Amino acid sequence: MKSDLVPPASVVLVSGGSRGLGLAIVTDLLTAGLKVAAFARTVTPELTALGEKYPDHLYYGAVDVNDAEAGQAFVRTVETTLGPIDGLVNNAAIGQDSLHVHTSPDQLARIIQTNLTSPLILTRFVIRRMLAKGLKGRIVNVTSICAQRGFPGLVAYSATKGGMDAATRSLARELGGRVLANAVAPGFFASEMSAVLGQTQLDQIVRRTPTGHLTEPDDVVPVVRMLLLENTNVNGQVLAVDGAASI
Amino acid sequence: MGEVMTAQGRNLPGDDSADLREIGFRSLDFSELALRVEDELGDELNFDAPGLRRIATVGDVLDFIEQLQSA
Numbered sequence: 001m002k003s004d005l006v007p008p009a010s011v012v013l014v015s016g017g018s019r020g021l022g023l024a025i026v027t028d029l030l031t032a033g034l035k036v037a038a039f040a041r042t043v044t045p046e047l048t049a050l051g052e053k054y055p056d057h058l059y060y061g062a063v064d065v066n067d068a069e070a071g072q073a074f075v076r077t078v079e080t081t082l083g084p085i086d087g088l089v090n091n092a093a094i095g096q097d098s099l100h101v102h103t104s105p106d107q108l109a110r111i112i113q114t115n116l117t118s119p120l121i122l123t124r125f126v127i128r129r130m131l132a133k134g135l136k137g138r139i140v141n142v143t144s145i146c147a148q149r150g151f152p153g154l155v156a157y158s159a160t161k162g163g164m165d166a167a168t169r170s171l172a173r174e175l176g177g178r179v180l181a182n183a184v185a186p187g188f189f190a191s192e193m194s195a196v197l198g199q200t201q202l203d204q205i206v207r208r209t210p211t212g213h214l215t216e217p218d219d220v221v222p223v224v225r226m227l228l229l230e231n232t233n234v235n236g237q238v239l240a241v242d243g244a245a246s247i
Numbered sequence: 248m249g250e251v252m253t254a255q256g257r258n259l260p261g262d263d264s265a266d267l268r269e270i271g272f273r274s275l276d277f278s279e280l281a282l283r284v285e286d287e288l289g290d291e292l293n294f295d296a297p298g299l300r301r302i303a304t305v306g307d308v309l310d311f312i313e314q315l316q317s318a
Contacts, residue, residue, distance in 0.1 A: 131275065132282035134254045176275045 006136040006180050008229040009087025011035045013078060015065050015122060016092030018044040021142065021186070024217035025089055025224050030054045032225060037078040037085070039063035039071070040092065057082075065092040065118040072125050079129070086137040087228050088126045090119040090164070093142070096157040108156050115160035120167060127179060140227045141168050141183040142220075145242045148185065161185070165238045172236025180235045182227045187215040187242025211243030219243075248272075248308055251280050263306030274299055277308060284312055 012029055016022040017038025023046055026038045030050060038047060038060045051058050059081045063070045078085060093115045096103070123139060130137045146154050147161035164183060171181035188205055190213075206214060220241050227234065240246055249259040252272065260270055267273075277299060281292050292315045302311055 128282055131279045132286060134251070134279060176273060178275055 004177070005231055006138060006177070007086075008231075009034065009138045011037070011078070011083045011085050012087035012089060012228060013075065013085050013126065014038045014089040014091055015071075015119070016040050017060070017089075018042060018047045021189070021217045021220055022089075022091040023047060023050075024221050025091065026050060026058070028221045028225055029228070030057055032229070033057075034087075034228075035059075035082040037074070037082060039065075039074055041065075065122065066113055068118070068121050068125075071118075071122050075125060075129065084129065084133050084135055085126055086130060086135050087139075088123060088137070089140045089142065089224060089228075090123060091142040092119070093157075093160075096154050099153055100155040103156060111156040112160055115157065116163045119164060123167075123171070127175070130179065137179045138228050139168075139171065139179060139181040140224050141165075141181070142224075143168075143183045143185045143238065145185050145187045145240055145246045147238070148240070149246045168238065169236045177235070180227070182234055182236065183238040184220055184223050184227070185238050185240045185242070186220045187240070187245050190214040190216065205245060209243040209245035213243065215242055248280055248305070248312075250283065251276050260305060263304065263309070265305045267303060267305065267308070270305070272305075272308070277302065280308070280312065281315070284316065288316065 012034055014022055014026050014036060017026040018040035022038070022040065023044070026036050026047070027050060029036045035057050038058065039062065041062065041064050043060060043062050047060050051060055059078055061074055063074050065071060075085060094111060096111055098107070119141065141164045143164045144161040146158040147165045151158065165185070168181050168183040171179070175181060187209070202214070206212065223239055223241055226232065252259045257271060285292050294315065298311070302308055
């Protein structure tokens with residue numbers, strides 16, 4: 001029975017791994033001794049510093065998640081540099097700060113492409129590589145509490161995150177236990193995405209959060225690590241990390 | 248097909264009429280086989296799920312792969 005288990009991931013690809021939550025995930029996995037590949041549109045000094053600290057365990061580069069060809073070339077290089085990828089964290093995403101009626105069709109398409117279509121294409125490619133090599137693996141999609149609760153100014157963003165939650169469930173079914181697919185849905189971060197919210201909105205969210213604080217990357221990182229490494233039989237789930245703000 | 252099954256510690260039966268459910272060859276195993284064939288062909292093989300659902304025996308798998316290769 002033990003042989004049916006999906007082993008802990010050993011080589012993990014993190015999209016959008018140069019700052020914020022993505023960078024925190026990369027740092028945590030490296031600290032845990034894993035080999036990590038990270039890409040983002042722009043390589044930050046923080047990611048470069050990690051590369052210098054973990055030269056044999058971190059491979060990184062500047063890749064736009066919307067450039068499928070570049071993403072696939074990056075995956076192939078990772079395989080030759082670090083080994084076959086058996087873990088994927090779909091973290092790259094863009095935010096939104098516009099009411100739906102004032103969001104141009106081009107901007108809608110860009111949000112959907114970046115947050116939904118491109119992660120699905122990357123996931124497809126990574127799974128194909130896993131299956132072709134007879135590997136088992138793990139996928140963690142970073143979504144958002146916005147997929148479950150409504151927030152003004154985030155219509156398209158929420159739709160893409162809900163789409164990824166739904167895809168997570170179907171992937172878990174489709175991959176028949178050979179790949180564990182889960183999603184982590186953080187609440188609003190104090191920084192970055194939350195920069196699009198006004199102070200009044202932020203104060204309101206904090207007041208309504210039982211734990212009394214907004215989500216920090218450090219709250220989310222252990223959950224991602226657990227989904228990549230532990231044998232929990234958690235599969236096809238969306239784990240909200242928001243201090244119960246959404247319940 | 249034999250390689251896929253061997254990698255999972257199982258053996259490919261000699262009989263083409265062997266039922267895939269009985270030998271534990273699942274749709275994902277078929278996908279793995281198709282991806283290995285892709286590697287050999289250097290070309291992507293994409294197909295819809297209904298075609299897969301009609302596959303019930305070892306012989307069906309081999310026929311389907313042959314069709315994909317010649318398409």
